Amino acid sequence: MNHLIKLIMVLFSLLLLTSCYDKVELEQQSYVIAIGIDKNEDKSTYSFTFQIANPEVGSTLASAGSTEEAKETITVPGSDILTATSIANSTVTKKIVLDHTKVIVASEKLAKSDDFLRIIQSISRAPQIRGNVQIIVCKEDASEFLNNNHPTMEQRPHKYYQYMLQRGRQTGLIPNADFHRFFQITEGDADLFLAIYATTIKEKAKEHSIIGGHDYIAGQIPQKGGNPTQFIGSAVFKEGKMIDIFSGQETRMSNVLDKTIQMNDLLTTYPDPIDPNYQVSVDYVQKTEPNVDIQYNKKTNHASIYVTVPFEVELIAIPSMVDYISNKDNQQKLRATIEETTENIANKLIEKSQKVYGSDPFYWSLYIRKKFKDIPAYEKADWNKNIYPNATINVDFQLKRMSFGKMFNDSKINEVRD
Amino acid sequence: MSYKPIKKNTKKQDKKSTPLNRHTSMQIKQLKEMYSHNINKDFCSRTLFANFNKKNVHLFYYASIVNSDKIEQAIVQPLLEDDGSSFPNVLTNESLKEIDTMEKVIEHINSGKVVLLSEGDCAAYSIDVSQFQHRAISQSENESVVKGPQEAFTESTHMNISLIRKQIKDKQLITTVSSVGERSKQDVTIVYISDLVNSEILKDVQERLNNIDTDNVRNVELLEQYLEERPYSIFPSIYYTERPDNAAAYIENGHIVLLMESSSACLILPVTFWTFFQSPEDRYSRFMFGNFTRMIRFIAFYLTTMISATYVALANFHSQMIPPDLLLAITASRERVPFPLLIEVLIMEVAFELIREAGIRIPSALGPTIGIVGALILGQAAVEANIISPIIVIISALSGLTSFAISDVSLNYTVRITRFLFIFAAGFMGMLTLMGAFLLWFMYAASLKSFGVRFLAPIAPSFKAPKDTLFRKAVRAELWRPTQIQPKDSKKK
Numbered sequence: 013m014n015h016l017i018k019l020i021m022v023l024f025s026l027l028l029l030t031s032c033y034d035k036v037e038l039e040q041q042s043y044v045i046a047i048g049i050d051k052n053e054d055k056s057t058y059s060f061t062f063q064i065a066n067p068e069v070g071s072t073l074a075s076a077g078s079t080e081e082a083k084e085t086i087t088v089p090g091s092d093i094l095t096a097t098s099i100a101n102s103t104v105t106k107k108i109v110l111d112h113t114k115v116i117v118a119s120e121k122l123a124k125s126d127d128f129l130r131i132i133q134s135i136s137r138a139p140q141i142r143g144n145v146q147i148i149v150c151k152e153d154a155s156e157f158l159n160n161n162h163p164t165m166e167q168r169p170h171k172y173y174q175y176m177l178q179r180g181r182q183t184g185l186i187p188n189a190d191f192h193r194f195f196q197i198t199e200g201d202a203d204l205f206l207a208i209y210a211t212t213i214k215e216k217a218k219e220h221s222i223i224g225g226h227d228y229i230a231g232q233i234p235q236k237g238g239n240p241t242q243f244i245g246s247a248v249f250k251e252g253k254m255i256d257i258f259s260g261q262e263t264r265m266s267n268v269l270d271k272t273i274q275m276n277d278l279l280t281t282y283p284d285p286i287d288p289n290y291q292v293s294v295d296y297v298q299k300t301e302p303n304v305d306i307q308y309n310k311k312t313n314h315a316s317i318y319v320t321v322p323f324e325v326e327l328i329a330i331p332s333m334v335d336y337i338s339n340k341d342n343q344q345k346l347r348a349t350i351e352e353t354t355e356n357i358a359n360k361l362i363e364k365s366q367k368v369y370g371s372d373p374f375y376w377s378l379y380i381r382k383k384f385k386d387i388p389a390y391e392k393a394d395w396n397k398n399i400y401p402n403a404t405i406n407v408d409f410q411l412k413r414m415s416f417g418k419m420f421n422d423s424k425i426n427e428v429r430d
Numbered sequence: 431m432s433y434k435p436i437k438k439n440t441k442k443q444d445k446k447s448t449p450l451n452r453h454t455s456m457q458i459k460q461l462k463e464m465y466s467h468n469i470n471k472d473f474c475s476r477t478l479f480a481n482f483n484k485k486n487v488h489l490f491y492y493a494s495i496v497n498s499d500k501i502e503q504a505i506v507q508p509l510l511e512d513d514g515s516s517f518p519n520v521l522t523n524e525s526l527k528e529i530d531t532m533e534k535v536i537e538h539i540n541s542g543k544v545v546l547l548s549e550g551d552c553a554a555y556s557i558d559v560s561q562f563q564h565r566a567i568s569q570s571e572n573e574s575v576v577k578g579p580q581e582a583f584t585e586s587t588h589m590n591i592s593l594i595r596k597q598i599k600d601k602q603l604i605t606t607v608s609s610v611g612e613r614s615k616q617d618v619t620i621v622y623i624s625d626l627v628n629s630e631i632l633k634d635v636q637e638r639l640n641n642i643d644t645d646n647v648r649n650v651e652l653l654e655q656y657l658e659e660r661p662y663s664i665f666p667s668i669y670y671t672e673r674p675d676n677a678a679a680y681i682e683n684g685h686i687v688l689l690m691e692s693s694s695a696c697l698i699l700p701v702t703f704w705t706f707f708q709s710p711e712d713r714y715s716r717f718m719f720g721n722f723t724r725m726i727r728f729i730a731f732y733l734t735t736m737i738s739a740t741y742v743a744l745a746n747f748h749s750q751m752i753p754p755d756l757l758l759a760i761t762a763s764r765e766r767v768p769f770p771l772l773i774e775v776l777i778m779e780v781a782f783e784l785i786r787e788a789g790i791r792i793p794s795a796l797g798p799t800i801g802i803v804g805a806l807i808l809g810q811a812a813v814e815a816n817i818i819s820p821i822i823v824i825i826s827a828l829s830g831l832t833s834f835a836i837s838d839v840s841l842n843y844t845v846r847i848t849r850f851l852f853i854f855a856a857g858f859m860g861m862l863t864l865m866g867a868f869l870l871w872f873m874y875a876a877s878l879k880s881f882g883v884r885f886l887a888p889i890a891p892s893f894k895a896p897k898d899t900l901f902r903k904a905v906r907a908e909l910w911r912p913t914q915i916q917p918k919d920s921k922k923k
Contacts, residue, residue, distance in 0.1 A: 034859065035746045037771055039764040043757065065754070067761035111750030112757065140750075170754040 042106040043067070044097075045083070045169040046115045048154030049131055051122040052089065058122075058131060060096035061087040061155040062108065063169055070168050082167040087155040092134040093141075110140040114173040116147055116191075117154040120247070120254065123207070129198070129252035136191060143192040146177055149247035149254060151211035151231060160212035161241045177208070180243050184264040184275040185226065186210075187246045198252045202377035202395040204369060206246035206266065209257055214240060226260040226280065250371055250396075258373070265361050266373040269319060269407070271301050279328070285349040286342060290332035294325040294350070299412075304376055308383045313393055315380060315403040324413040325350060337420050347411050354409045362405050371396045448532040454549045458488055461535070461547075465490075478506060480548070482514045488547045490535075495542040497561040505544060505557060517546070517555050525558035537615055562586065562691065567593070570673050573837060575711040582672045583694045587619050590689050590696065593674035594621060598681060602626075608636055610653070613645040618653065619689040621677075621696075626684040626917045631700060631881050635686055649693040657688075657697070659879070664847055666840030667880035669698040669705050676710045684917030700881035700915055702888070704899045706841035707731070717904045724901055730835035734845055737829045738775050739852035739864050741821075745771050747860025763819035772857040774818050778826035779850065781808050786830070887914035894920065 048061030062085070069082040086103055090096030097108040116135065122128055135141055150157040166172040180186035187206035197205040211231040229245035244260040258266065264280075267273045278296035302321040309315070327336065336342045365372050377395045384390040393399055450457060458475070465473045472494040480487045487509055491501070504523040514520040517528075525543075529535060530553050535545050542560025567589060570582035583590045591605050602624045609615045618639055622632060635657075642656045654668050655661060671677060672695040677687045680698045688697040698705070707727065712720040744751050745760060752760070767774060785804040792800055809827075812818050829849060836842050848871060855867030878885035888895035896908040913920045 035857075036749070037764070038745050038749055038757065038761045039767075041749065041761075043754070043761075045754075065758055067758035068765065070758070109749065112754050114754075142750075168758070170758070174754075 036107065039067075040106055041109045042104050043112045043170075044108055044110050045112060046117060046158055046173065047093065047110070047113055047135075048087070048117040048119075048158045049093075049122060050087075050119045050153045050155055051125060051127060055127075057089050057091055058096075058127075059087050059153075059155060060090050060093055060100075061085060061117075061158050062097070062100055062104075063158050064104065064108070065112075065169050083169045085155075085158050092131070094138055110138065111142070112170065113141055113145050114170055115177070116141075116145055117157055117210075118147065118149055118207075119154045119157075120149055120151050121153075123149045123247060123249070123254035126253065128254070132194070132252075136195065141191070144190045146173075147189045147191065147194055147207040148210050148243075149207045150209075152213050157210070157212055157241075161239065163239045163241070176243055180208070182275060182277045184267045184278055185244045185260040187263055187267060188273050189246070194249070197375070198249070200377065201251070201391070202371065202400075203375050204365070204371050204373040205249040206258065206263065206373055207249060207254075208243060209245040209247045210241060210243040212241045226264065227262075229257050229259050248369065248373060250369060255369060261357065262361050265357050268298065268321065269302060269358065269374040269376075271304065272375050272378075282346075282350050282353050284330070284332045284334065285345040286334040287332035290330075292327065292332075292336075292346065293329035295328055297324040297326065299324060304379050306376070306379045306383070308380055308399075310383075313398055315399050317376065317403050317405045319405070319407045321354075321407070321409045322412050323354075323409060324415070325411065326415045326417060328417055333423070333425050337416050343414070347414065351409045351411050355407055358407045358409070362407065366401050366403070366405070370401045372400055376400075446533065450530055450532060450535070450547075450552050450554055452550055452552050454488070454547055454551065457532070458547060460532075461490060464536070465539075478509050480509045480520075481511055482509075482520050483548070485549045487549070489544055490539055490547070491544040491559070492539065492542065495562055496544060496559045500559040500561075501544055504559065505546070517548070521546075521555065521557060523557050525556075527556050528553050529556055530554070540615065541617075564589070565694070572839065573671060573673050573676070573709070575709070575714065578711055578714040579673075579675045581674055583674055583677075583689075583696060585692050585694050587617065587689050587691045590674065591619065591621065594678050594681065594687070597675060597678035598623070603681070608639045610639055610642045610656075611644060611646045616647055617691060618647075621681060621687040621689060623681055623684065626682075626911070626919055627686060628684060628916045628918070631915065632686060634881060635688075635699070647690075650688060650690045650695060650697050651693060653688065653690060654697055657699075659881075663878065664844050665703075665875060665878055665885065666706060666838075666844065667699075667701070667878065667885070669701040669838075670695055670840060671698060672696075673710060679710065679713070680705075683911050684915055684919075700883040702880065702883060702912075702914065703875060703885050706838040706844075707836075707900075708898070709837055712902065713898075713905070717902070721901045727835050728900060730832035731845065734829050734832040734836065735848050735852060737832075738779060738825055738849060739856040741825050742772055742775055742853055743856035743860040743864045746857065760819070760821050763821060766816045767819050768816070769818075772853070774822050775825065775853060778808070778818055778822050779829070779853065782826050782830040783846070883914050888912060896922075 042064045044062045045065050046061075046063040048059075048063070050059040050061070052059055064084045064086075066080055066082055066084065068080055084104070086100055088096050088099045088102075090099055093110070097110070100108055116132075118128060118132075122131070132147075152160075161172075163172045166175060177186070181188055186208045189205070189207040194205050194207070197203050209230050213231055214235075215231045226244075230242040233242055233244065235242065244263075246258045246263045246266075247254050248256040248258055264275075264278065267275050268278075275298070278298075279293065280296055281291040281293045284290040284292050298321075300322050302319055305318040305320075307316040307318070330336060334342060336346050362372075377400075380395065380399065381390055384393065462475060467473055467475065472492050474489070474491055474493045476489040478487045478489065479485075489501070489505065505521060508520045508522070512520050518526055527538075529538060529545070535547075535554055535556075538545050538556040542562060543556040543558050546555040546557070548555075564586040565584050567581055567584050569580045573582075574580075581593060583593065595603065600623060604620075604622055604624045606620045607617045608620065609617055620632070620635065620639075638657050642653075644656065647653050647656060650670070654670060658667050660667065669680075677696050677698060681687055685698050685700065688699075708724070709727075712724055714720075715723065749757060764771065769777070785800060785808070789797070789800050809823055813820050813823060833842065833845055833849075836845050851871070852864060852867055856864040876884070876886050876890060884891055887893055888897065889899055893912065893914040894910045895912040895914060896910060897903055898908070909922060911917045911920050911922055
């Protein structure tokens with residue numbers, strides 16, 4: 013009994029000594045939703061932009077937040093992100109917490125410099141930032157991007173990013189660019205990392221006659237009205253440094269060929285094989301994963317990569333009104349066109365990645381690793397410099413099934429217009 | 431079974447006994463003095479002239495607890511008119527007993543019997559003509575079921591036993607009586623099936639009953655507190671129920687039931703945690719339906735103990751675990767509230783307990799007002815006055831409402847006290863201390879025993895049993911009695 017009393021007293025004093033350590037009331041914190049990072053002129057400092065959500069906007073309390081902005085965006089200089097939060101506290105009233113950060117926006121200028129890896133590294137050290145934070149590269153300065161981004165529907169920033177990125181990934185127009193993946197790929201020292209590419213600046217409308225209709229990068233879509241911010245395409249990172257930009261179509265293709273990425277909503281167009289003036293719109297469905305088969309010859313350090321992509325399509329629009337449904341010959345032609353076109357796009361992308369980048373954005377190094385005895389052997393063979401650029405790659409898209417939607421027969425245009 | 435029968439006083443041995451002698455008139459005087467005959471109005475003494483032995487016979491009884499018709503028919507008339515050789519010959523009533531000490535005489539008078547003292551005889555006779563007043567059998571109110579028998583125990587041992595016997599027609603169903611209390615002797619009826627019950631436990635119960643050292647134990651509610659091993663524990667160790675069907679079900683599994691004259695409920699022992707968790711209706715409903723209810727009740731159990739504490743822990747220490755929408759909504763509503771979140775939660779929880787307590791004590795005519803006042807003041811006005819944030823109303827309403835799903839009166843208190851313990855624990859260091867408190871609570875529950883039976887059996891430690899714990903099997907698939915209580919016959923036929 014005596015022991016019990018002592019034990020209780022010790023436990024209780026422990027509770028007193030800790031004195032609710034770490035306890036913070038919710039309303040005494042400011043929740044950062046987006047962080048922007050820019051490079052300053054001098055080397056050692058950066059500008060950090062914090063976009064802080066205003067909790068009172070969107071809440072149902074009648075009196076609350078009727079005139080306040082949904083977010084507050086401030087930019088402060090600093091050498092790393094956590095010290096920047098304390099400087100930001102000179103204007104922000106409450107403790108800045110980064111737990112709920114959804115995106116990190118880096119300017120293209122910073123991403124292309126050597127410093128990107130340094131600064132990103134220091135962010136990953138902070139336990140507050142989650143592994144699933146998405147990395148966005150923007151054409152302009154990150155502070156400018158965050159300040160110019162004025163969504164009209166989802167005014168609350170966390171909702172905006174959540175929906176925007178979710179939908180973008182579903183359609184495959186932007187990659188899955190979370191923090192984890194960045195470090196996995198960068199430290200794996202093979203493959204290319206794709207970050208989300210976005211901008212608020214509109215370019216002059218690009219001359220485009222390319223099939224597929226998704227061959228844009230952010231800023232090129234001649235959009236009218238709405239929020240000027242566009243999320244399409246991806247920034248290509250090699251060894252922690254940005255080297256190029258992929259268009260939406262290229263991003264989609266690399267998402268298709270990458271088994272680690274899931275997409276479910278790919279609407280696209282193909283040229284109409286019978287009537288070249290029109291396009292056929294289809295819903296591309298990837299029911300089974302692509303098969304990546306790598307044959308590796310140790311002596312010559314040469315790899316042959318065979319990729320088979322089984323897919324299905326559902327025709328959603330045939331503006332030319334050619335009969336693809338009951339006419340088998342036409343159907344054959346269409347099938348051939350679809351497979352061929354897709355393969356062309358893939359082959360172009362692969363060629364570019366082999367010749368220009370010397371590495372792949374498809375995370376294919378995963379499938380060759382098991383062919384080596386140990387990690388040093390794999391590192392010595394060097395996927396990026398030796399294996400991939402010289403590999404023989406054969407991509408085979410196999411259209412397994414074509415379905416025609418709800419209606420079989422189109423209106424007979426000749427009969428309608430007589 | 432590792433098992434320690436309690437050692438306590440053996441005071442009963444030095445009990446006085448005064449044998450009756452032939453000086454009847456002296457003893458009559460003594461008795462009358464003892465019962466304050468001249469001021470105690472319902473104490474009756476009558477003198478009759480017995481026909482068969484031509485002597486005076488003195489009758490003593492309490493008028494208020496006997497049936498006077500019965501006295502006339504079974505005692506007065508035979509004595510006055512009938513012939514015979516001895517008292518048992520003349521008084522043919524089945525409860526006639528010969529008694530030989532003064533103490534017995536007093537005890538019998540007190541328990542509603544008529545005691546006869548015959549002039550010059552050194553023995554007395556008692557006849558049971560008691561008629562204690564009690565309620566008729568009514569519906570079970572605190573443990574109501576939709577599907578199942580509706581009768582509840584009432585304040586009469588006789589009727590209660592009859593309600594049990596109605597369900598178990600077994601010659602081995604035994605009802606023995608022990609008396610407790612020094613000044614006022616009360617009968618405790620022990621009901622069990624003799625070829626099922628674990629005789630060690632039965633012996634222990636009887637010993638404990640004998641060792642109760644107090645003036646008076648009026649009913650089973652008090653008896654429970656005299657019997658239990660740990661009076662300071664937050665877990666109950668004896669099951670209290672007002673349903674005879676429930677009692678019968680436990681008796682059939684080898685448990686022991688205690689009844690008392692002035693209680694409309696019984697005590698069942700030994701029991702486990704699951705006993706308190708279950709409702710008889712779980713078994714009356716079909717397999718799927720019964721288990722669905724159990725699942726709901728388990729969710730309710732979790733919510734009522736944990737939800738407020740979890741909210742405190744998450745909001746104060748782990749805001750990163752709250753989804754942003756909810757987080758911002760809570761933050762917005764908290765911005766105008768003057769109290770820390772922990773206090774806010776406590777205000778509402780205490781308020782809810784207040785309503786609950788007041789709701790029980792309030793005269794039933796005023797009942798509806800409590801709902802209006804409670805709902806208005808706590809729900810709406812407090813939020814509008816910025817004293818609490820709306821989410822707290824949801825949290826405390828949820829934890830309060832779900833506590834009603836734990837229908838057992840004893841476990842209900844356990845759960846409500848636990849909730850407060852957990853809220854405080856969560857307020858110290860968040861999830862860490864909450865989990866710590868939960869572990870301690872759980873370990874304590876696992877360490878408990880009810881009359882030698884582990885509280886979390888038959889799950890931990892595992893026993894052959896119907897496995898009627900969190901979920902139950904189909905009734906046909908139950909092959910065993912709960913062997914954690916070690917019944918004499920462990921297989922169900």
